[in-house]
Amino acid sequence: MTNQIMVFQIILSLLIVILAQSSDANALSALDTFRSVIKPNGNGTTWAVLIAGSNGYYNYRHQADVCHAYQILKKGGLKDENIIVFMYDDIANDPNNPRPGVIINSPEGPDVYAGVPKDYTGEAVKASNFYAVLLGDTKATTGGSGKVVASKPGDKIFLYYSDHGGPGILGLPNTPYIFANDFIEILKRKHASGTYDEMVIYLEACESGSIFEGLLPNDLNIYVTTASNATENSWATYCPDTTSPMPQGFDTCLGDLYSVSWMEDSDSQDLRVETLEQQYLKVKERTLNNNSDMGSNVMQYGTLRISNETVSVYQGSTAKELSSNPFKKFNSMGVINQRDADLYSMWHMYKKPTLEIQKKNELLRKIKEITAHRARLDKSVNKIKRYLLGNGHGPVRDEGSALVDDWGCLKFMVRTFEKYCGTLTQYGMKHTRTFANICNNGVAKKAMDEAAKKSCSTFKLGQWDPVVAGYSA
Numbered sequence: 001m002t003n004q005i006m007v008f009q010i011i012l013s014l015l016i017v018i019l020a021q022s023s024d025a026n027a028l029s030a031l032d033t034f035r036s037v038i039k040p041n042g043n044g045t046t047w048a049v050l051i052a053g054s055n056g057y058y059n060y061r062h063q064a065d066v067c068h069a070y071q072i073l074k075k076g077g078l079k080d081e082n083i084i085v086f087m088y089d090d091i092a093n094d095p096n097n098p099r100p101g102v103i104i105n106s107p108e109g110p111d112v113y114a115g116v117p118k119d120y121t122g123e124a125v126k127a128s129n130f131y132a133v134l135l136g137d138t139k140a141t142t143g144g145s146g147k148v149v150a151s152k153p154g155d156k157i158f159l160y161y162s163d164h165g166g167p168g169i170l171g172l173p174n175t176p177y178i179f180a181n182d183f184i185e186i187l188k189r190k191h192a193s194g195t196y197d198e199m200v201i202y203l204e205a206c207e208s209g210s211i212f213e214g215l216l217p218n219d220l221n222i223y224v225t226t227a228s229n230a231t232e233n234s235w236a237t238y239c240p241d242t243t244s245p246m247p248q249g250f251d252t253c254l255g256d257l258y259s260v261s262w263m264e265d266s267d268s269q270d271l272r273v274e275t276l277e278q279q280y281l282k283v284k285e286r287t288l289n290n291n292s293d294m295g296s297n298v299m300q301y302g303t304l305r306i307s308n309e310t311v312s313v314y315q316g317s318t319a320k321e322l323s324s325n326p327f328k329k330f331n332s333m334g335v336i337n338q339r340d341a342d343l344y345s346m347w348h349m350y351k352k353p354t355l356e357i358q359k360k361n362e363l364l365r366k367i368k369e370i371t372a373h374r375a376r377l378d379k380s381v382n383k384i385k386r387y388l389l390g391n392g393h394g395p396v397r398d399e400g401s402a403l404v405d406d407w408g409c410l411k412f413m414v415r416t417f418e419k420y421c422g423t424l425t426q427y428g429m430k431h432t433r434t435f436a437n438i439c440n441n442g443v444a445k446k447a448m449d450e451a452a453k454k455s456c457s458t459f460k461l462g463q464w465d466p467v468v469a470g471y472s473a
């Protein structure tokens with residue numbers, strides 16, 4: 001029996017080698033027959049968790065990414081009962097959407113919204129539900145479908161997240177946000193529960209490398225790629241005026257560079273042949289965006305040996321005609337910094353000559369408010385830094401080490417800042433490294449409280465008051 005399997009494996013390996021060098025379509029379909037007897041994931045089930053961490057029409061792209069990912073998995077043969085989707089679900093029917101009821105993820109792309117399960121929407125897109133879903137704890141979920149990753153020891157898990165982030169932190173449409181230490185702790189608990197074989201995480205966010213760098217152990221059977229390293233932002237793409245042709249009427253970006261790179265690859269390749277490593281290398285090249293300043297470094301973390309498995313193990317795969325237009329060559333893509341994409345979209349809409357005057361004024365007021373709050377955030381963080389650390393940043397941590405050791409301290413510093421200076425927002429998340437450095441330098445909590453009070457005492461917080469907007473930590 002064992003010998004038979006071994007012989008079969010050897011024949012299969014030979015076939016793969018031979019076929020890799022042949023372009024004969026008949027040979028490929030012969031391989032299909034062979035492959036169909038081997039499920040890519042043995043007898044195990046593949047589970048997926050998909051999360052869009054933002055809301056609002058100006059952040060259209062994150063939900064578009066997640067819907068697109070769902071379509072890939074669904075086409076690949078994963079069942080709805082095994083795919084858990086978190087999305088605010090306010091895009092398809094937003095009055096600004098030029099195609100009501102439809103979401104697209106690229107200029108000429110199809111609708112990716114149809115059929116997406118609405119497991120956790122609106123208020124239910126929150127950290128506690130995300131953790132409960134990963135741990136398979138239905139009882140701990142609130143406000144959603146209650147669907148969770150009820151995985152067994154032989155199962156695989158694919159997790160994909162797209163949103164804003166900052167050093168050590170991932171955004172959500174509802175506060176508090178996800179902090180790296182909590183996320184890693186949940187992954188450790190999941191591993192300790194023995195309820196999966198291997199897990200793959202794809203993460204798009206600014207500074208997404210910082211979620212895992214120096215934090216994710218290599219022995220959890222979890223393999224990760226991130227859109228950017230620990231110190232750089234990631235990029236929105238398919239944006240008005242930077243992409244041509246852009247479909248009529250869209251004032252917002254349709255996708256994100258790392259995300260559309262892996263998904264357009266998955267759409268066009270035979271995932272039973274392509275390995276995770278091969279996908280990583282292609283996505284890395286495309287996301288570097290011709291080595292311009294307008295690109296980021298895709299990173300790998302965790303149990304790297306997993307990357308020798310085929311993509312189909314995690315994303316499924318049905319026999320498909322290879323696209324005649326396989327993975328567009330890596331042209332430079334027009335991109336917009338994640339953190340500026342919302343203002344960029346608002347500005348684009350504002351400039352439209354057809355926009356009614358009342359809407360124009362409203363939009364301008366909003367743009368001014370956001371810009372003013374951003375300026376205040378930057379200024380007050382700088383002031384506090386000077387008070388507490390002098391003119392330098394204090395010692396900066398080596399590459400490869402965690403952002404901070406005392407995460408409780410980091411959360412305290414964030415809350416204290418927000419109490420006096422207003423909520424960080426998706427833009428202000430970029431400042432968490434400063435708060436981490438304040439902790440790394442052993443600054444007393446009391447000193448932070450005084451510095452924040454002194455820096456922001458004249459602020460009227462209004463809509464940015466964390467009592468209204470919620471605390472990030």
Ligand SMILES: *[C@@H]1O[C@H](CO)[C@@H](O)[C@H](O)[C@H]1NC(C)=O
Binds near residue numbers: 043
């Ligand atoms: C799959 O399930 C079949 C039938 O239950 C069993 O005989 C076989 O050993 C299993 N294979 C693996 C790889 O677990």
Ligand SMILES: *[C@@H]1O[C@H](CO)[C@@H](O)[C@H](O)[C@H]1NC(C)=O
Binds near residue numbers: 231
């Ligand atoms: C991380 O990104 C920054 C900014 O793009 C770059 O200077 C640095 O070399 C990168 N580090 C790694 C390890 O990719």
Ligand SMILES: *[C@@H]1O[C@H](CO)[C@@H](O)[C@H](O)[C@H]1NC(C)=O
Binds near residue numbers: 305308309
């Ligand atoms: C991947 O690597 C591991 C360890 O090096 C090995 O045991 C496994 O057979 C490899 N898997 C594939 C699909 O090549």
Ligand SMILES: *[C@@H]1O[C@H](CO)[C@@H](O)[C@H](O)[C@H]1NC(C)=O
Binds near residue numbers: 290330331332
């Ligand atoms: C890539 O960048 C180089 C200059 O650094 C430029 O000459 C070339 O045209 C760019 N390629 C594309 C496809 O944009």
